[in-house]
């Protein structure tokens with residue numbers, strides 16, 4: 001039997017999503033000990049993480065297993081390109097790292113968010129996909145610049161806990177400002193998951209911050225099949241009007257992906273793309289979501305992040321329960 005990976009929301013069907021959400025809900029609050037006794041999850045973080053790392057470690061411990069974490073400091077520089085002539089900086093090919101690690105651990109997680117060139121190159125998630133191809137154990141996407149599927153499942157779980165039903169609800173995915181160039185992973189993943197759930201999604205961003213065309217088209221197809229919709233709006237106030245969920249997150253400009261200084265210059269004139277109380281008042285008493293980390297008083301004000309409609313820590317908590325569901329499905 002071929003192994004199962006957890007790489008992308010593109011692979012998820014509605015029944016699979018429902019199964020994951022139901023399992024995560026059952027796991028919440030319960031100590032499902034021993035389910036993964038003796039199992040090891042190896043995680044490689046090529047960039048920092050607070051939530052993803054700690055929630056996966058906690059999930060494994062609660063299930064009776066354990067984790068080994070490696071950061072870029074612990075690893076040789078890796079070559080992901082097939083048939084590369086390795087006379088450059090990379091000391092080890094992903095082929096050898098993945099095959100070796102597969103002899104030690106029961107599953108592998110990879111976070112690889114870095115910008116390494118153009119958007120056309122980075123959207124291919126070369127490092128993650130290379131690990132998936134060459135590992136004989138399941139591989140989990142812990143965030144790339146293209147997808148953050150574990151985050152999106154936790155986001156869906158959080159919405160489901162706070163709203164009686166999600167189909168037909170208006171979700172505004174709002175670009176907000178950030179001094180650093182950010183990945184499109186969380187945005188792409190929640191866009192597809194919300195579409196799958198039949199929500200009416202408004203993707204709100206300034207001109208120049210369009211998401212990947214293929215993801216947008218796919219989300220539209222998923223939404224139509226579920227009686228939902230996906231639209232793009234470039235006016236901040238219009239986008240937020242009537243929203244029942246306001247999901248704020250910054251993401252990078254794919255046009256200037258390999259030119260972060262140019263992106264920073266464009267963002268200087270976009271400081272009004274921030275969630276504050278005035279913007280929240282335009283919504284239909286929306287839940288405020290953000291996957292964290294958040295730049296307080298740049299992306300969203302203290303007042304709204306700490307306000308009564310904010311569910312940002314529920315999202316963070318639900319990462320643990322969703323990780324348990326993912327791990328149980330892949331490893332049991």
Ligand code: CP
Nearest residue numbers: 049050051052291292
């Ligand atoms: N949301 C999220 O993935 O957080 P971390 O970067 O801290 O893992």
